Amino acid sequence: MTTELKCQPGIGGRVEGTALVAKDNFSARYDLDRINGVFSRPQHQLAGQSYVDRILVLDTAKGGVATAWMLHEMKARGMAPKAILFNAANTILAQGAALADLPLCDRFEAGDITALIQTGDRLIVDPGQGLVTIVERA
Amino acid sequence: MNLDAHERAMLAGELGEPRRWAMDHMLKVGPMFDAADLVPVSQAHMMADTESLGEAGVAFLEGLAGHPPDQRRVAVPMITDPRGVDLDYYRPLGQTEAMAELERRTIAACQAMGILMTDTCINYQTIMPPVRGEHLAYGDTGVVIYCNSVLGAYSNFEGGPSALAAGLTGRTPRYGLHLEKNRRATKRFIVRRQPRELTDWGVLGALIGRLCGSYWEVPVVEGLEVAPTSDDLKHFGAAMASFGSTPLYHLVGITPEAPTLAHVCDGAPPAAHEITNGELDALRGDFGGAGDKVDVVVFAAPQLSLVEMRRVADLLEGQRVHADTALIVCTAPTVAADCDRLGIIRRIEASGAKVLRGTCFYNQYAREIGQANGWTRLLSNSAKIVNIIGGYGYRPALASMEDCAAAAVAGRIV
Incomplete structure (x- = not known):
């Protein structure tokens, strides 16, 4: 049975992929080893895990402005997440997603998205419709 | 979004591809934050270090810079954040020729667009400090939080692409900190232990940032009995923005929008959180101890x-x-x-x-x-x-x- 989660219309096109979820925040500069495609900040809940081609589901964005270029750079090397879902995005992540054409959505009607989706869930993200569908539970 | 005739002309490509790209970029970002229109900005400041840009980002800049001069020149004064390579001193650091070459290409592309290579994150101390109420498109979170909070200017955190879009058009989407309603205090802190030197200010800013933890929270701080310097508030704000992604704070009796607590509150002020010595010591304690070797x-x-x-x-x-x-x-x-x-x-x-x-x-x-x-x-x-x-x-x-x-x-x- 599928579950539909309404959110604000976001950025980028429709994609399908597998979720990687944490009740934690995100900055490409602070948290990632972008060469090897893994979370590298020891304090991050996803430390050591690969984010490449996963749909990241996190609480909010943090840190500096570098992520706005970095998503574009990561995608050009094929080392980017497939999409990012936040409870609340910040300006930098939206700007970075726009340049990289990386799907990004936030502000979900049903509440905390990091609790509604589990790592391994199969998702369809449709930013234009403001809709995330869980097509298969982990 | 509502656009005027000049903005529609830029979007239609009548003023060249760089400005068309810039308008398209802003029309993707603006709706995400419910922007109704664009606001004119007087300066732009771009973070564009080559580590973040990578080959793809440098090629993107070169693409824009390859258009005719009248199409690629920025429309308002535009300056830059620190670079990734000091071209006079990189080999001794272990930086490579490839890194230096990316840097040279970036500088050439930026200069072709008329961007002033100031290479600084303290432009509010050294270049042209903004004025109260001035709308800006600044990059570097430390720059933005200082200019919003200490100078009373209006800027969101603008990543490199958005700062560039603002430079090319002289506009930015009107959302976030450009709107008075988003500058009101949402959290309130009372300081007891007074900061004495720069790192104390940094630790206090870091703690408040961590307790806010969002771009959309605005802390107001009471209880400061010391008069901060520009360097004190530079460290305070940079730490707060880094730990919290927080772009604005008010210090009652110090920063311009908060002569009193009531000035930054709609109705009853938020409940007060008294900063304890334990919280400050715990944050500091996360980072190192005496006797450890230092590289x-x-x-x-x-x-x-x-x-x-x-x-x-x-x-x-x-x-x-x-x-x-x-x-x-x-x-x-x-x-x-x-x-x-x-x-x-x-x-x-x-x-x-x-x-x-x-x-x-x-x-x-x-x-x-x-x-x-x-x-x-x-x-x-x-x-x-x-x-x-x-x-x-x-x-x-x-x-x-x-x-x-x-x-x-x-x-x-x-």
């Missing part, structure tokens, strides 16, 4: 002012940095020029320390230079940099400027 001591993030540079020179006077420890100081090119003239760089470097111009340690390939030099244990007086640098493979520690200088000489945390 590299860093004064950066933000770049040092002239006043900080002279203090570093005074602290190192007649001293020698330990043979197994490096001491790196990052400052703005304009400050470096003054320091040259005043003999301050000569005094700092006589100790064996190195002053880098127009860079900042964390955005100059920190992972690669750490690996090239065998640096893991990093000591700084910047709460911002110790927050960032863990993800780059360092074990960071925090101490006052005085203790950092002493540690650089001793080779271990004193």
Whole structure:
């Protein structure tokens, strides 16, 4: 049975992929080893895990402005997440997603998205419709 | 979004492809934050270090810069954040020719667009400080939080692409901190222990940032009995923005929008959180302890002012940095020029320390230079940099400027 989660219309096109979820925040500069495609900040809940081609589901964005270029750079090397879902995005992540054409959505009607989706869930993200569908539970 | 005739012409490509791209970019970002229209901006400031840009980002800039001059020139004064390579000093750091070449290409592309290569994150101290109520498109979170909070200007955090879009059009989407309703206090803090030096301000800012934890929270702070300097609030804001992604704070009786608490509150003020000594000590305690060996001591993030540079020179006077420890100081090119003239760089470097111009340690390939030099244990007086640098493979520690200088000489945390 599928579950539909309404959110604000976001950025980028429709994609399908597998979720990687944490009740934690995100900055490409602070948290990632972008060469090897893994979370590298020891304090991050996803430390050591690969984010490449996963749909990241996190609480909010943090840190500096570098992520706005970095998503574009990561995608050009094929080392980017497939999409990012936040409870609340910040300006930098939206700007970075726009340049990289990386799907990004936030502000979900049903509440905390990091609790509604589990790592391994199969998702369809449709930013234009403001809709995330869980097509298969982990 | 509502566009005027000039904006519609830019969107239609009538003023060239760079401005068409810029309008398209803003029309993707603006609706995400419910922007109704664009607001004219008087200056743009772009973070574009080559570590973040990568080959793809540099090629993107070169693409825009390849258009005819009337199409590619920025429409308002536009300046830059610190670069990734000091072209006068990169091989000794372990930076490669490939990194330097990306840097040269970036500089050429930016200059073709009429961007002033100021290479600084302290433009509010050194270039042209914004005025109260001035709408801006600034990059670097430390720059934005200072200009919003201390100067009462209006800017969101603008990443490089959005700052560039603003420079090319002279506009930015009207959302976030451009709207009065988003500048009202949402959290309230009372300070008891008074900050005494820069790192105390950094720790206090870091704690408030961590407790806010969102771009959309605005802290108001009461209880300060000391009069902060520009450098104090530089460290306070940079740390708050780094730990919290927070772009604005109010200090009652100090910052311009908050002559009183009531000025920044709609109705009843938020419940007060009293900052305890335990919270401050716990945050500081996350970063290092006495006796630990130190590989590299860093004064950066933000770049040092002239006043900080002279203090570093005074602290190192007649001293020698330990043979197994490096001491790196990052400052703005304009400050470096003054320091040259005043003999301050000569005094700092006589100790064996190195002053880098127009860079900042964390955005100059920190992972690669750490690996090239065998640096893991990093000591700084910047709460911002110790927050960032863990993800780059360092074990960071925090101490006052005085203790950092002493540690650089001793080779271990004193």
